[in-house]
Amino acid sequence: MKKVVYKLVLLMLIFISLGTSLVKAEDVLQEDAQKTEAMQNAENIKAKVIEAGEKYERDNATGGKEFVQNVKVKILEGDKKDEKFDTVYVLTYDIDNKIVGYKLKEGNTVYVRISENSGETEIVIQDVVRQKYIFWLVIFFFASIILVGRKKGIKAIIGLIITVVAVLFVLLMTIFKGYNAILVSVGTCFVITVLTFAVIGGWNKKTISAALGTIGGVVLAGIIASIVSYLAKLSGGGKEEAIMLSVAATNVTFNFRHLLFAEIIVSALGACMDVGMSIASSLSELKMKKPDMTAKELFKSGMNIGGDMIGTMTNTLILSFIGSSLLLILLYMASSLSVTEVINIEAIATETVCAISGSIGIVYTVPITAAIFAIFNKDKEIYKVKSENIVEGKRSLKL
DSSP, rough: OHHHHHHHHHHHHHHHHHHHHHHHHHHHHHHHHHHHHHOEEEEEEEEEEEEEEEEEEEEOTTTEEEEEEEEEHHHHEEEETOOEEEEEEEEEESSTTTOOOOOTTTTTTEEEEEETTEEEEEEEEEEOOHHHHHHHHHHHHHHHHHHHHHHHHHHHHHHHHHHHOOOOOOIIIHHTOOOHHHHHHHHHHHHHHHHHHHHHOOSSSSHHHHHHHHHHHHHHHHHHHHHHHHHHTOOOOOHHHHHHHHHHHHHHOOOOHHHHHEEEEHHHHHHOOOOHHHHHHHHOOOOOOOOOOHHHHHHHHHHHHHHHHHHHHHHHHHHOOOOHHHHHHHHHHHHOOOOHHHHHHHHHHHHHHHHHHHHHHHHHHHHHHHHHHHHHHOOEEEEEEOOOOEEEEEEEEEO
């Protein structure tokens, strides 16, 4: 009966999550429709490259040099479908002609912007259509999970889908509509953690301990980061992306300090989930093998197991933040700044606080999970383990 109730509760939570996602998706579609109506003089549509010349260098508008390529495209959709146009594709990204993109080839699909200027049609290539390659990468990723994980792999994919849906259609959409980023991020992390663990491991003491330990770790990471950000006077808007967002978002005013909190706990969630489930699974296995373990022994074992995990998991998170900020760090190094000056730049200081606070969350996920599991299993209860003395439903003579 309990299993039936647990499954019903799980299904209800999933349906609520999906229902919220559909509502948010509908809002997004309505907003996109309004934007489309507003863009009457220009539009981005797909086109196919039917001729592609060799790249060559020319003078740009700023007096420098740039690499370009002459191409002919065939429009694939819209009012000008099947019409052909000649245009110039700019391969250079920077003003010094140091960063050059890939050349277009015949058969490539691109996005072009069509506009009318003084009665003449102008075609500008915006970007290459890349979604099919990403789609096949996702398919290969899912196939690899199923091939290696089998049934557990399918559950992992379901958990991943729940995470993606929650982040895209709940977290981002609600923040973009002006809701409090702290409350939304905490609530989203709670939903992701509970549903993911429920799908993967079902409702039991192990998954509940892992979920509570994970949530405790990420919330603690966010609180510590908020305190340090206040003391260090980090506004959350020192990064280039924040400045661009404040300019682009004209209909909503963001609290970038709250966004910093959300960024930290979301980025630390995955690693904390990994640590929480690993600790809870290890302790569950120990309890099954030795049912008479006390709460103190379970907690001590959890701390010993977690101690070996902390080093690698904190390295994982730190390296992740360093990797994401690598170009930014190199930019400041190229400006001949000292290490002290670089650390005190708000963008770098913000990334540093994010990385260290997230790692602190991982560290404290270990004792929180171990303590909760130990409390849940403080009684010397016997786990349901199949006896070796039972053969075909009858008690054997083995002693």
